[in-house]
Amino acid sequence: MSKKLSEKLVLLVAAAITGLSLLPQTVSAQARKDTVVMGMTLEPPGLDPTGGAAAAIAEVTLYNIYETLTKVKEDGSVGPLLAESWDIAPDLKTYTFRLRKGVTFQNGEPFNAQAVKFSFERATEATSTNKDKALFQSIAAITTPDSDTVVINMKNPEPNLPFLLGQATASIVEPKSAPSNATKPVGTGPFVLAAWAKGSSITLTKWPEYRDPAAIKLNKVVIRFISDASAQVASLLSGDVDAFPRVAAARSLAQFKADPRFNVLIGGSRGKTIVTINDRKKPFDDVRVRRALLAAIDRKAMIEGAADGFGVPIGSFYTPGSLGYIDTTDINPFDIEKAKKLLADAGVTTPLEVSLKLPPPPYARQGGEVLAAQLAKVGIIAKIENVEWAQWLSSVFTGPHNFDLTIVLHVEPFDLVKFTEDNYYFGYKSDAFKALYKSITEAANDADRAKLLGDAQRLLATDAAAGFLYQPQLITIANKKLKGVWAQVPQFENDFSEWAWE
Numbered sequence: 444m445s446k447k448l449s450e451k452l453v454l455l456v457a458a459a460i461t462g463l464s465l466l467p468q469t470v471s472a473q474a475r476k477d478t479v480v481m482g483m484t485l486e487p488p489g490l491d492p493t494g495g496a497a498a499a500i501a502e503v504t505l506y507n508i509y510e511t512l513t514k515v516k517e518d519g520s521v522g523p524l525l526a527e528s529w530d531i532a533p534d535l536k537t538y539t540f541r542l543r544k545g546v547t548f549q550n551g552e553p554f555n556a557q558a559v560k561f562s563f564e565r566a567t568e569a570t571s572t573n574k575d576k577a578l579f580q581s582i583a584a585i586t587t588p589d590s591d592t593v594v595i596n597m598k599n600p601e602p603n604l605p606f607l608l609g610q611a612t613a614s615i616v617e618p619k620s621a622p623s624n625a626t627k628p629v630g631t632g633p634f635v636l637a638a639w640a641k642g643s644s645i646t647l648t649k650w651p652e653y654r655d656p657a658a659i660k661l662n663k664v665v666i667r668f669i670s671d672a673s674a675q676v677a678s679l680l681s682g683d684v685d686a687f688p689r690v691a692a693a694r695s696l697a698q699f700k701a702d703p704r705f706n707v708l709i710g711g712s713r714g715k716t717i718v719t720i721n722d723r724k725k726p727f728d729d730v731r732v733r734r735a736l737l738a739a740i741d742r743k744a745m746i747e748g749a750a751d752g753f754g755v756p757i758g759s760f761y762t763p764g765s766l767g768y769i770d771t772t773d774i775n776p777f778d779i780e781k782a783k784k785l786l787a788d789a790g791v792t793t794p795l796e797v798s799l800k801l802p803p804p805p806y807a808r809q810g811g812e813v814l815a816a817q818l819a820k821v822g823i824i825a826k827i828e829n830v831e832w833a834q835w836l837s838s839v840f841t842g843p844h845n846f847d848l849t850i851v852l853h854v855e856p857f858d859l860v861k862f863t864e865d866n867y868y869f870g871y872k873s874d875a876f877k878a879l880y881k882s883i884t885e886a887a888n889d890a891d892r893a894k895l896l897g898d899a900q901r902l903l904a905t906d907a908a909a910g911f912l913y914q915p916q917l918i919t920i921a922n923k924k925l926k927g928v929w930a931q932v933p934q935f936e937n938d939f940s941e942w943a944w945e
């Protein structure tokens with residue numbers, strides 16, 4: 444009998460005696476060296492990040508199927524991707540991008556300057572549903588001196604443009620296939636869509652014709668959609684899922700930290716969890732009523748109830764660590780008696796019944812219960828309506844804005860511009876804020892810009908433009924042998940080109 448055969452028999456006998464099934468586990472682990480199973484809370488409504496607002500689209504597609512001119516790294520810095528390099532004019536209004544050569548789309552069409560121009564101009568069209576449409580409309584002109592060069596001229600200085608062009612909304616699409624990208628995505632990235640079992644999973648496979656296939660260590664990524672928090676935890680503990688970014692496992696952290704199989708990663712984000720107030724609807728068109736609502740909210744209790752304590756209170760639509768951040772939580776502090784007085788001053792008769800429409804994430808559903816209990820103490824009766832994402836997007840976000848209150852996490856950085864958009868779902872309209880934001884875009888240097896950003900935060904807080912709650916601290920749990928998974932979250936993405944088993 445050979446030595447190898449003897450060793451196998453020993454393993455089989457040991458497994459039979461102990462019931463541990465050692466051999467199948469070993470074989471499974473070896474087979475998975477080129478495969479990862481990742482968990483996600485929400486299923487994307489489609490796979491075109493340039494045409495939908497759901498952050499889940501980017502979590503599946505960004506840097507995997509689609510690529511952008513630049514690439515945002517875990518620390519928030521920006522590096523090259525489809526653009527090898529770029530020059531910035533001193534006035535921060537003209538950017539010249541030199542493109543990577545020899546790149547093709549997954550349908551065989553060439554990537555070039557014309558594709559970049561098409562992608563960005565498409566985002567400005569009247570029919571565009573790109574959630575960063577305002578960014579592309581702030582471009583004065585796009586020129587293509589040759590097939591490998593793109594020159595972007597901005598209407599105003601935009602120091603954050605390299606970062607912004609690394610977001611999913613700036614994905615470069617192939618003109619012929621663009622209309623069907625929601626279900627048949629075509630990009631320049633290292634992975635292609637292999638299967639989509641609606642309601643269950645998405646499977647991506649390595650694109651063999653990618654320009655640098657040796658750099659991509661995974662051949663297959665299976666993304667499973669698991670919305671229930673207890674099921675998320677169970678999927679990790681059982682080994683059915685290898686990594687779960689932004690998992691709802693706060694109450695199980697001690698168990699995961701004690702388990703040598705896992706890495707527990709806790710990172711900051713630039714996200715803002717808010718109670719969106721429909722400022723266009725009575726009585727919330729009265730700033731006193733909005734201030735009353737904010738005074739009724741105990742942010743610390745919201746963080747405990749909605750995020751199991753993993754959050755930092757904010758008083759405006761801006762997060763700690765960003766240029767010009769100031770603490771504005773004292774502008775609308777928790778004060779029940781003040782809330783009651785403000786309602787009375789505004790002539791509001793209590794009890795006041797309002798709708799509270801909640802999308803699926805646990806932070807919204809759990810936070811909604813806490814919010815309703817808090818508002819009831821000042822005579823505001825929030826009628827909770829749990830809705831699915833598609834319904835939330837169609838009735839709350841895009842129109843007809845049929846809601847009074849909702850809770851949502853805005854994950855995009857640098858999105859103060861949303862408060863200048865009259866038709867955005869906030870319903871906030873302020874000429875003073877528009878003028879202030881214009882001054883921010885025209886600021887000559889970071890010091891001036893930081894001061895103006897502070898003024899903008901104070902104005903939004905003073906106007907109680909929304910119920911600003913907290914900056915979430917996000918939990919990711921991954922198999923300890925899986926490398927490349929991010930702890931910090933400058934934007935929602937899962938860059939599988941960097942993932943690998945050790």
